[in-house]
Amino acid sequence: MIARMQATWTVLLLLGAACWVGYAAQRSWALAGGGIAVGVLVYLGVMALQFTLMQRVNAADPAPRARFAQVLRAWWAELGVALHVFCWDQPFRSRAEPDWLPTAPTGQRGxxxxxxxxxxxxxxxxxxxxxxxxxxxxxxxxxxxxxxxxxxxxxxxxxxxxxxxxxxxxxxxxxxxxxxxxxxxxxxxxxxxxxxxxxxxxxxxxxxxxxxxxxxxxxxxxxxxxxxxxxxxxxxxxxxxxxxxxxxxxxxxxxxxxxxxxxxxxxxxxxxxxxxxxxxxxxxxxxxxxxxxxxxxxxxxxxxx
The missing domain is CATH 3.40.50.1820 (Alpha/Beta hydrolase fold, catalytic domain)
Known part of the structure; x- marks a missing residue:
C-alpha cells in the first residue's frame, strides 16, 4: 500500500511541476523557474526545521550534542537520501529484488x-x-x-x-x-x-x-x-x-x-x-x-x- 501511495505522490509532484513549467513558461522562463525554486525551498526548509527542533530538544539530553558542522552535513545528506528512498526505491523498486531463502543451508545465520x-x-x-x-x-x-x-x-x-x-x-x-x-x-x-x-x-x-x-x-x-x-x-x-x-x-x-x-x-x-x-x-x-x-x-x- 505504501508503495502505491508514494508512487502516486511522486507522479503527482512531477506532473504538477511539468504543468507549472508549461503554463508559466508561456509568460516568462523566470516565472517558471521561480515556481520550481519555491518548491525546492519549501523542501529544504521543512527538513531544516526538523534539524533545528532536534538540536534544541537535544540540548537537555545527556548524549553528546552534535556540532553545527555535523548537523549541517546530516541535513544535506538526508535531503538526498530521503528523496531517493521515498520517491524512487519505495514507490517503484519495492519488489525489484526478492527475499533470499536458499533451499540448502549456507551455515550462516539468517x-x-x-x-x-x-x-x-x-x-x-x-x-x-x-x-x-x-x-x-x-x-x-x-x-x-x-x-x-x-x-x-x-x-x-x-x-x-x-x-x-x-x-x-x-x-x-x-x-x-x-x-x-x-x-x-x-x-x-x-x-x-x-x-x-x-x-x-x-x-x-x-x-x-x-x-x-x-x-x-x-x-x-x-x-x-x-x-x-x-x-x-x-x-x-x-x-x-x-x-x-x-x-x-x-x-x-x-x-x-x-x-x-x-x-x-x-x-x-x-x-x-x-x-x-x-x-x-x-x-x-x-x-x-x-x-x-x-x-x-x-x-x-x-x-x-
Whole structure:
C-alpha cells in the first residue's frame, strides 16, 4: 500500500511541476523557474526545521550534542537520501529484488529486516546483495496496515522468523529501522520470541518514543509519543535482562527520533554513530559493516555450541 501511495505522490509532484513549467513558461522562463525554486525551498526548509527542533530538544539530553558542522552535513545528506528512498526505491523498486531463502543451508545465520513508519522493504535494498554475498538468508517484511497499531505487525514478523529459521536451521537476527524496532519488541511480547531469535539490532528506534510524536495522527505514530502510554506499557511488560538481546544504533543528528538517548535501551549494546540523520542511518556503510560483523560473531558462537 505504501508503495502505491508514494508512487502516486511522486507522479503527482512531477506532473504538477511539468504543468507549472508549461503554463508559466508561456509568460516568462523566470516565472517558471521561480515556481520550481519555491518548491525546492519549501523542501529544504521543512527538513531544516526538523534539524533545528532536534538540536534544541537535544540540548537537555545527556548524549553528546552534535556540532553545527555535523548537523549541517546530516541535513544535506538526508535531503538526498530521503528523496531517493521515498520517491524512487519505495514507490517503484519495492519488489525489484526478492527475499533470499536458499533451499540448502549456507551455515550462516539468517536475517529478518523490519522497516519503520511510512516505509516498506525497499528501505533495505542496499543490504540485499551484501547479505547474500556473505551467505545470510534474509526476508524483508512489509508492515501492514500502514497506519495501524504496532501490535498488529507481530504476525508478519512471526511468519518471517519462521521462514528464515526453516531455511537456515538457526534462530535469525532481526535488524530493524525506526518503528521496526518497536514492532520487534511487540513481537517478542506477543509471541514469546526470546528463544526464537538470536539477536535484535535497532537503528534509530524510538524506544522511549520521540518528541515529534506529539504531532502524530496515525495510530502507530501516536504510539511513538515520547514517554507515552504505549511505549511505557511495552517496557513494563518486558522481563529483566531482555535488553541484553539488543544492539541499538543511535545518532545525535537523528531528525525524527529525538532526544538522542530515546533510541537507546538501558543495559543494551548502545552504539552512537555521530552526525547521521534518520533515514540515512539505514544506508550508512559502517552500520551495514557493523551488522555483518555481528552476524559473523553470532554464527561463530553457534558453531561452538
Amino acid at each position: 536475517v529478518v529486516l523490519v522497516h519503520g513508519f511510512l516505509c516498506n522493504r525497499a528501505l533495505w535494498r542496499t543490504w540485499f546483495a551484501p547479505l547474500r554475498a556473505a551467505g545470510h538468508a534474509y526476508e524483508a517484511v512489509n508492515l501492514e496496515p500502514v497506519f495501524g497499531s504496532i501490535d498488529d505487525y507481530a504476525p508478519t514478523i512471526d511468519a518471517a522468523v519462521q521462514r528464515v529459521h526453516a531455511a537456515t536451521g538457526m534462530a535469525p537476527v532481526l535488524i530493524c529501522h525506526s518503528m521496526g524496532g518497536l514492532a520487534a519488541r511487540a513481537w517478542l511480547r506477543a509471541c514469546a520470541g526470546d528463544a526464537r531469535v538470536q539477536h535484535v539490532v535497532t537503528l534509530g528506534t524510538p524506544h522511549r518514543g520521540t518528541w515529534a510524536g506529539r504531532f502524530a495522527r496515525a495510530v502507530n505514530a501516536r504510539q511513538m509519543a515520547l514517554d507515552g502510554d504505549w511505549v511505557g506499557q511495552l517496557s513494563g511488560a518486558e522481563p529483566a535482562g531482555r535488553a541484553a538481546l539488543f544492539t541499538c544504533w543511535y545518532s545525535n543528528c537523528d531528525n525524527i527520533v529525538f532526544p538522542t538517548s530515546t533510541a537507546t535501551l538501558p543495559k543494551a549494546d548502545n552504539r552512537l554513530i555521530a552526525g547521521v540523520a534518520h533515514v540515512e542511518m539505514a544506508r550508512r556503510p559502517e552500520v551495514l559493516r557493523g551488522c555483518l560483523a555481528l552476524l559473523m560473531s553470532e554464527a561463530d558462537s553457534a558453531a561452538k555450541i
